[in-house]
Amino acid sequence: MSFTELLPLTDVTACCAPLTRETISAEGADKLARTLKAIADPARLRLISMVAAHEDSEACVCDLTEPLGLGQPTVSHHLKILVDAGIFSRDKRGTWAYYRLVPGALDSIAQLLVTV
Amino acid sequence: MSFTELLPLTDVTACCAPLTRETISAEGADKLARTLKAIADPARLRLISMVAAHEDSEACVCDLTEPLGLGQPTVSHHLKILVDAGIFSRDKRGTWAYYRLVPGALDSIAQLLVTV
DNA sequence: CTCGTACATCGACGCTTGTCAATTTATCTG
DNA sequence: CAGATAAATTGACAAGCGTCGATGTACGAG
Secondary structure: OOHHHOOOOOHHHHOOOOOOOOOOOHHHHHHHHHHHHHHOOHHHHHHHHHHHHOHHHEEEHHHHHHHHOOOHHHHHHHHHHHHHOOOEEEEEEOOEEEEEEOOOHHHHHHHHHOOO | OOHHHOOOOOHHHHOOOOOOOOOOOHHHHHHHHHHHHHHOOHHHHHHHHHHHHOHHHEEEHHHHHHHHOOOHHHHHHHHHHHHHOOOEEEEEEOOEEEEEEOOOHHHHHHHHHOOO
């Protein structure tokens, strides 16, 4: 019963209590920190923004390497981190790998930070 | 002309475009990443949560050291990072330094992540 | 003025992270 | 099959980060 493909790390979604509503547990803090670390990088923020802006809201590595100004292995590395964190999904079609935002992933994170 | 005390790093508030609405600039990504890095740590997430839950929504270092399970210098270090990022404000009264959430700081960050 | 307390700062240490060049794996084409 | 292209993986390196112990600083009590 491998949930891994269906719910990569989106247990962030499962977690509900906003940070400031009730005291977070050490484990919860660890998990949320890991997710935030995945986003807390300039290259990865730009990747998220670029993929969202790309046509059909998806992009392959070759679309991203040159505008980002980083090497292909580095871009692949960042994309893997985002996939592992449940932010991106990966769809391999032929020789290309297409990445897109997991719907609701960023919103789930945002809801944990909000205080209102 | 030192803005530093008035606008620690809350230019995050000034920034408006959610990540996925328009393509973020390299500079914008850098700034947002710095802010997110300030939050993307288990100890600091717990500090945020603990301060928000504390009576009068403020706490001094001595309130936080023991429940966090970290040394006093380490806690001071984390608090400084949160203050520099504009998440916490610091108010020294007598021998004690009281920290509290900057109103709207976390919400500003959350709004940059949201996709809806 | 002296002592104790609360906090900040400094220096050092190990671990993690971002990046690259080189290599490997997978897939399509002829 | 051989060759070419897209992407993932590996190994290495410098830089950054979290933590601690020791020290410095500011403030209140006596």
